[in-house]
Amino acid sequence: DVKVTQSSRYLVxxxxxxxxxxxxxxxxxxxxxxxxxxxGLGLRLIYFSYDVKMKEKGDIPEGYSVSREKKERFSLxxxxxxxxQTSMYLCASRLSGGPYEQYFGPGTxxxxx
Amino acid sequence: xxxxxxxQPEMSVQEAETVTLSCTYDTSESDYYLFWxxxxxxxxxxxxxxxxxxxxxxxxxxxFSVNFQKAAKSxxxxxSDSQLGDAAMYFCAYRSAGNQFYFGTGTSLTVIP
Numbered sequence: 367d368v369k370v371t372q373s374s375r376y377l378v379x380x381x382x383x384x385x386x387x388x389x390x391x392x393x394x395x396x397x398x399x400x401x402x403x404x405x406g407l408g409l410r411l412i413y414f415s416y417d418v419k420m421k422e423k424g425d426i427p428e429g430y431s432v433s434r435e436k437k438e439r440f441s442l443x444x445x446x447x448x449x450x451q452t453s454m455y456l457c458a459s460r461l462s463g464g465p466y467e468q469y470f471g472p473g474t475x476x477x478x479x
Numbered sequence: 480x481x482x483x484x485x486x487q488p489e490m491s492v493q494e495a496e497t498v499t500l501s502c503t504y505d506t507s508e509s510d511y512y513l514f515w516x517x518x519x520x521x522x523x524x525x526x527x528x529x530x531x532x533x534x535x536x537x538x539x540x541x542x543f544s545v546n547f548q549k550a551a552k553s554x555x556x557x558x559s560d561s562q563l564g565d566a567a568m569y570f571c572a573y574r575s576a577g578n579q580f581y582f583g584t585g586t587s588l589t590v591i592p
Contacts, residue, residue: 397578406488408570408584416578424579456524465512465531468580470524 369393370471372457378477385444387474389457395469396462398440400424400432403454403473415440416462447478481506483573485583492561493591499546500556500586502571512574513547513554518585519567527569530554558588566590 373388389398396417401409401424411424413432421432429451433441440459444451454475458468482505492498504513515527530538530547538545542562546555558565571583 399580401582406584408483408485409582411579411581414579458524462578465529467514467526467529470516472523 370457370459370469372455372471372474374474375472376475376477378479379444379447380479381448383444383447383478385447385476385478387442387444387455387457387476389440389442389459389471390438391440391459391469392438393459393461393469394437395459396437397460398434399458399460399468400430400440400442401456401458402426403456409456412442447476449478452476452478481508481573481575481581483571483581483583485569485571485586487586488584489587489589491589491591492558492565494561494563496561497557497559498561498588500558500569500571500588502554502556502583504552504554504571504573504581506552506573506575508576510576513545514572514574514580515543515545515554515556516570516572516582517565517567518570519564524570528556561590563590563592 370391399414400412415421415434431443457471460466460468484503511532513530518524528540542559568585573581
């Protein structure tokens with residue numbers, strides 16, 4: 367079974383802090399994704415990565431950056447957390463191309479105070 | 480960017496009955512993939528069913544089936560013999576040729592015993 371894990375289920379940070387969210391997958395997937403999920407807005411793509419050291423901006427990249435130094439790990443960085451970044455963050459991975467679906471992690475509920 | 484619309488924020492169904500969740504999408508692509516994902520309360524998002532756009536036959540997975548109308552850009556999910564465990568948020572998703580996924584805003588399904 368594919369397993370996608372995220373470093374924290376719940377996180378509370380203060381405004382202005384630098385925040386790291388980590389995602390690890392164990393199935394050698396090329397593609398990895400970061401989404402934020404907000405009620406009534408569904409999932410919105412922040413960044414995705416086709417492969418190691420490759421990244422593409424999604425629909426809402428402002429205020430975020432990413433890092434993918436190893437194939438299994440994809441990190442989301444909030445350079446200076448703000449209250450409007452309070453949200454649920456979901457990581458996903460998949461094999462490249464074809465009909466392959468995304469496999470999701472359990473999510474990180476981030477609260478910025 | 481493609482858009483995915485789920486016009487039913489909430490739905491309810493009696494246990495053992497059938498319910499249909501609606502999804503429409505907007506695209507100019509001819510080759511794409513469509514997915515339904517399920518997110519149970521406080522649990523990970525999982526794939527329910529997928530449909531390749533080039534296939535005319537509607538996909539079926541046990542009690543779950545889709546009604547794919549390519550010309551109408553419609554992709555509804557039918558759940559037959561509803562069970563308590565079907566209660567969840569359901570998301571419709573579109574995968575573009577560029578490997579990006581676009582999600583709808585979700586439909587919250589309640590199953591009434």
